[in-house]
Amino acid sequence: MHPTPVHPTPAVRLDHVSKRYPAADDTYAVHDVALDIAQGEFFSLLGPSGCGKTTLLRMIGGFTDPTEGSVLLDGQDVTGLPPNKRNVNTVFQSYALFDHLSLADNVAFGLKRKGVPRAEIRERVTGMLDLVQLGHLAGRKPATLSGGQRQRVALARALVNRPQVLLLDEPLAALDLKLRRHMQVELKQIQREVGITFVFVTHDQDEALTMSDRIAVMNDGHVEQCGTPEDVYERPSSSFTASFMGTSNLVPGTYRSGRVVLDAGPELPVGNRPALTDGSRVNLSIRPEKIWLSDLEPDMARVGGVVRETVYCGPTTTYLIELAPGVTVSVLEQNTVRSRMEDRWSGGEQVEIGWKPEHCLVLH
Amino acid sequence: MNNGNTASTTGARNTATTTDAPSTAHAPSTAHAPGTPGAPRKQRRRRRAAERRPRFAIAVTALFFALLYLPVGVVVLFSFNSQKSLTVFEDVSLRWYTAFLHDDVILDSLGMSLRVSLVAMAGSLVLGVALALGLVRSRSRLGSFAGLVMLVPLITPEIVTGVAAMLLFKGLGITLSTTTVMLAEITFSISYVTVILRSRIAALNPEVEEAAMDLGATRRQALRLVTLPALLPSILASAVLIFALVFDDFVLAYFTTGVDPQPLSVRIYSAIRFGVQPTINAVGTLMLAGSVGLIVLALAIPRLFGRRGGLDLLSGK
Structure with a gap:
């Protein structure tokens, strides 16, 4: 993965950083990650737990030192500097509020350490608490707040210092679904308002897709793919990314001059792929919502199958369709197409499905 | 289901409520059991006996605290004695x-x-x-x-x-x-x-x-x-x-x-x-x-x- 320069001096540059724990059989928590995060960008590190995304964030924050490579903030090498010497602030997963201090004193903590004049501290703290809509609670202690409010205090406490980069470690993970959706929108708005670079760690692909300018999908200590939400969702470069970003049908097969012979038998046209040689093992990846069940167009790849399962989910219906013994794909259909129960496909029916060739990815 | 006869310390009311929860069919018979005219009075006597029992517990508790604090109480009391005696309390003084x-x-x-x-x-x-x-x-x-x-x-x-x-x-x-x-x-x-x-x-x-x-x-x-x-x-x-x-x-x-x-x-x-x-x-x-x-x-x-x-x-x- 090569860094793509977006801005002459990126806000954060991770220059081939690695983190190895000698005690744990020399395994890498992070392995040779090179990333440039542009000024003002909302950048997400996305991956399953244990993929190294939090370790990477802690390297930027100064809580963990890389064993190899270096961390640059705004062009300055900060590798080895302690957290208090870096102009970045963190919103911790547990919020880590100071329970013995009022909200206002929590938010003022960083400014006091910097020796900002008292009058300015008061002004900035008030402004920041108003921004997160907690101005009326300034004198309260954190223990009296709800989860969403505590989350906002943590955000205000970090943002008030006007850091170069704000690091967020799964800040929404502890909130319930509805509040999380609300905070996603709010967080994005705040980021646009303050114009600070956000580096956001999450394991929730929906969250990453809706909020980010760019996403780095991580797996097993390295970056699988880095790009815009559309890039990683529509054009996953690996089977891991394809399956991690939402549901995807991955069907194993062998490439043979413009066609893929599925292990289960059927042969599908995929167009000429110069990168592939005959006989390469591949996975076909097709998103469930990109597969058509009816009104197929002439240029589509078509394959027959039997409906095995029909799962009604409100706005959509998911069909599990068996193409050949052992090869089942899921197909997602909006319920506007077949709105009544009796119009939907039912189990055992013979159907023909199809997709546009550009929606079918051939992955190694 | 004949808990009414063994009369637990908590009394008949409690027995009825605990037994009828799992089996509603048996509940009425338990509540009125045994179905003789003298039963309610007997039950009442038992309930009274049950209420008396805590008094015994209270007495033991009181005795415990008395034995624990009496010596200390004696020290406090005799610290205010006007005489040098440690057995006869004469008058209050400092x-x-x-x-x-x-x-x-x-x-x-x-x-x-x-x-x-x-x-x-x-x-x-x-x-x-x-x-x-x-x-x-x-x-x-x-x-x-x-x-x-x-x-x-x-x-x-x-x-x-x-x-x-x-x-x-x-x-x-x-x-x-x-x-x-x-x-x-x-x-x-x-x-x-x-x-x-x-x-x-x-x-x-x-x-x-x-x-x-x-x-x-x-x-x-x-x-x-x-x-x-x-x-x-x-x-x-x-x-x-x-x-x-x-x-x-x-x-x-x-x-x-x-x-x-x-x-x-x-x-x-x-x-x-x-x-x-x-x-x-x-x-x-x-x-x-x-x-x-x-x-x-x-x-x-x-x-x-x-x-x-x-x-x-x-x-x-």
């Missing part, structure tokens, strides 16, 4: 309190005990908190070994600790004095502070200290501004506990004290060997009042910090 206030030897001892308690409290707090912080954060084998060794003073018989301390001081050629008592008491008290604080520190969220450093605090500032305030209720509770323990301590003080002044507990012990003076009753009453005051303080501290219950802090939870 004679022995006045005598105590004019007894320079006892006053010196009280002063020394207070000084020793305060110094032991301060010394063991500083060392105990530091040790607890170190033990919780150490990941080395030496750390877990130190954590075990730290517990030894808690289980060593105090007389062993006392004799050992005395032999150490003698062996090093140090004259026994107020200072040696202080050193011995500090050593003895560190374990208590560490045990109480260790569980509190382990329960702290490590991200909070990281957050302080993230916001520009140095390691030392993070400790002072964030970690210690979070530990303050536990620190104050152990301070009260150590003060009370050291003030009351006799064994360790007896072996490590010099001749003059002696700690109050040692002084009282020597005084009693030459016949009981009623002044001792007055001193005892004052010590009792002081201890009660400390307990009230220990209970009040957590409330001052907006938490419920105080004894949980003394047990370090």
Whole structure:
């Protein structure tokens, strides 16, 4: 993965950083990650737990030192500097509020350490608490707040210092679904308002897709793919990314001059792929919502199958369709197409499905 | 289903409600069982018997507290006696309190005990908190070994600790004095502070200290501004506990004290060997009042910090 320069001096540059724990059989928590995060960008590190995304964030924050490579903030090498010497602030997963201090004193903590004049501290703290809509609670202690409010205090406490980069470690993970959706929108708005670079760690692909300018999908200590939400969702470069970003049908097969012979038998046209040689093992990846069940167009790849399962989910219906013994794909259909129960496909029916060739990815 | 006949202490009403829950079909027969006209009266008598039973429990409890506090009550009562007798209460007077206030030897001892308690409290707090912080954060084998060794003073018989301390001081050629008592008491008290604080520190969220450093605090500032305030209720509770323990301590003080002044507990012990003076009753009453005051303080501290219950802090939870 090569860094793509977006801005002459990126806000954060991770220059081939690695983190190895000698005690744990020399395994890498992070392995040779090179990333440039542009000024003002909302950048997400996305991956399953244990993929190294939090370790990477802690390297930027100064809580963990890389064993190899270096961390640059705004062009300055900060590798080895302690957290208090870096102009970045963190919103911790547990919020880590100071329970013995009022909200206002929590938010003022960083400014006091910097020796900002008292009058300015008061002004900035008030402004920041108003921004997160907690101005009326300034004198309260954190223990009296709800989860969403505590989350906002943590955000205000970090943002008030006007850091170069704000690091967020799964800040929404502890909130319930509805509040999380609300905070996603709010967080994005705040980021646009303050114009600070956000580096956001999450394991929730929906969250990453809706909020980010760019996403780095991580797996097993390295970056699988880095790009815009559309890039990683529509054009996953690996089977891991394809399956991690939402549901995807991955069907194993062998490439043979413009066609893929599925292990289960059927042969599908995929167009000429110069990168592939005959006989390469591949996975076909097709998103469930990109597969058509009816009104197929002439240029589509078509394959027959039997409906095995029909799962009604409100706005959509998911069909599990068996193409050949052992090869089942899921197909997602909006319920506007077949709105009544009796119009939907039912189990055992013979159907023909199809997709546009550009929606079918051939992955190694 | 014939619980009505065995009449549990909680009475028939309770029996009916507990039995009809799982099997509604049997409920009516249980409620009216056995179906004879004399049954309700019998039940009522049993209920009365059941209500009488707690009186027995109350009596036992009362006896327990009487045996526990009667001797103390006698001391308090006779401290106000106008006569020297320890058996006949004559009249209420503050004679022995006045005598105590004019007894320079006892006053010196009280002063020394207070000084020793305060110094032991301060010394063991500083060392105990530091040790607890170190033990919780150490990941080395030496750390877990130190954590075990730290517990030894808690289980060593105090007389062993006392004799050992005395032999150490003698062996090093140090004259026994107020200072040696202080050193011995500090050593003895560190374990208590560490045990109480260790569980509190382990329960702290490590991200909070990281957050302080993230916001520009140095390691030392993070400790002072964030970690210690979070530990303050536990620190104050152990301070009260150590003060009370050291003030009351006799064994360790007896072996490590010099001749003059002696700690109050040692002084009282020597005084009693030459016949009981009623002044001792007055001193005892004052010590009792002081201890009660400390307990009230220990209970009040957590409330001052907006938490419920105080004894949980003394047990370090």
